[in-house]
Amino acid sequence: MATLHTVNRSPFQDQALLSCLRHVKKGDSVLLFEDGVYGAMSGTALSDTVAELGADVSVYALDADVAARGIDSARLLEGVALVDYAGFVDLAANTERTQNWL
Amino acid sequence: MSYEVNGVTIEHDEEGYITNLSEWSEDLAKVIAGVEEVEMGDEHWAVVNFLREYYEEYQIAPAVRVLIKAIKKKLGPEVGNNKYMYELFPYGPAKQACKIAGLPKPTGCV
Amino acid sequence: MSDDEVKKFLYVNRKAPYGTIYAQESLEVVLIGAAFDQDVAMAFLDDGVFQLTKGQDTKGTGLKNFSPTYRALGDYEVTKLYVEQESLDERGLTLDDLQDIQYEDEDDDYAEKPSIIVVSRDQMASLMAEQDVILSF
Numbered sequence: 648m649a650t651l652h653t654v655n656r657s658p659f660q661d662q663a664l665l666s667c668l669r670h671v672k673k674g675d676s677v678l679l680f681e682d683g684v685y686g687a688m689s690g691t692a693l694s695d696t697v698a699e700l701g702a703d704v705s706v707y708a709l710d711a712d713v714a715a716r717g718i719d720s721a722r723l724l725e726g727v728a729l730v731d732y733a734g735f736v737d738l739a740a741n742t743e744r745t746q747n748w749l
Numbered sequence: 750m751s752y753e754v755n756g757v758t759i760e761h762d763e764e765g766y767i768t769n770l771s772e773w774s775e776d777l778a779k780v781i782a783g784v785e786e787v788e789m790g791d792e793h794w795a796v797v798n799f800l801r802e803y804y805e806e807y808q809i810a811p812a813v814r815v816l817i818k819a820i821k822k823k824l825g826p827e828v829g830n831n832k833y834m835y836e837l838f839p840y841g842p843a844k845q846a847c848k849i850a851g852l853p854k855p856t857g858c859v
Numbered sequence: 860m861s862d863d864e865v866k867k868f869l870y871v872n873r874k875a876p877y878g879t880i881y882a883q884e885s886l887e888v889v890l891i892g893a894a895f896d897q898d899v900a901m902a903f904l905d906d907g908v909f910q911l912t913k914g915q916d917t918k919g920t921g922l923k924n925f926s927p928t929y930r931a932l933g934d935y936e937v938t939k940l941y942v943e944q945e946s947l948d949e950r951g952l953t954l955d956d957l958q959d960i961q962y963e964d965e966d967d968d969y970a971e972k973p974s975i976i977v978v979s980r981d982q983m984a985s986l987m988a989e990q991d992v993i994l995s996f
Contacts, residue, residue, distance in 0.1 A: 650988060650993075662905055666873065670987060672984060672985075744992065745993070746871070748873075749996065803931075806930075808925055808928050812894065812935070815934045818934070
């Protein structure tokens with residue numbers, strides 16, 4: 648059964664997002680929030696890696712944190728879906744377990 | 750808050766655990782046992798010494814079930830059982846014996 | 860899932876031991892949580908593998924050296940410490956650099972057995988996917 652992985656740190660700061668994406672299973676969800684949303688941007692040095700490692704999972708970014716950081720939704724990686732807080736709760740409720748990548 | 754042993758003052762916290770573990774001595778153990786109203790016999794000392802050795806090796810005071818299991822292995826089931834250990838240390842074999850042994854409160858005790 | 864069913868708990872450790880409080884907190888939570896008779900295992904990956912290295916000596920730092928406490932986990936019936944091979948490799952470590960951590964198998968005449976199980980990254984991912992609860996540190 649599927650896992651919801653959460654990441655709240657910038658991938659330019661530490662390895663949490665990359666380590667997370669190297670341990671996901673097909674069908675899992677990855678939710679990026681707080682500084683984690685920087686991992687959802689296209690055109691960065693890590694974009695290709697994130698897109699490649701995240702190919703088999705659903706990647707979400709928390710809309711409030713994206714907006715707070717002035718990231719235009721046009722600059723998000725293809726396939727990243729924006730969710731609000733209620734969407735975050737739904738994701739957690741609809742997966743078997745949650746793993747926080749601190 | 751402190752104990753007095755052979756003219757030396759040794760600080761303890763509000764529950765009676767000494768704050769500087771290196772200040773422990775057998776004489777101090779007897780003083781703490783007196784406050785706790787425990788009369789130290791051979792079996793009490795065996796438990797106290799076991800706790801000190803365990804702490805020295807692993808840097809933790811063992812939980813009560815770990816202590817009882819280990820004492821059972823070391824001294825046999827007549828001593829290493831819940832009932833007898835509580836007779837030796839009525840306020841809890843881990844908590845009270847750790848206090849006498851000069852160790853911190855066992856991990857997991859509230 | 861009924862309440863009395865034994866659940867699988869995995870404590871995931873990804874931080875080095877002294878730079879932050881995570882490693883020590885994790886160990887403390889594991890020792891306390893061990894009283895609840897669940898199926899408990901620990902995972903060490905990324906910088907978490909540094910927690911298990913031999914020869915730690917904190918005297919010069921004023922910090923408590925809690926590395927000996929990992930060797931007490933067997934007494935608490937925590938006998939599965941999964942260590943990720945890739946994380947060791949990335950850090951230039953081998954199993955020989957880690958403490959020898961053992962437990963006594965009560966069902967096998969108290970034979971001493973190793974607690975550390977080295978697994979690949981894929982095996983680690985599968986292990987995580989089998990858990991009921993994952994606690995991250």
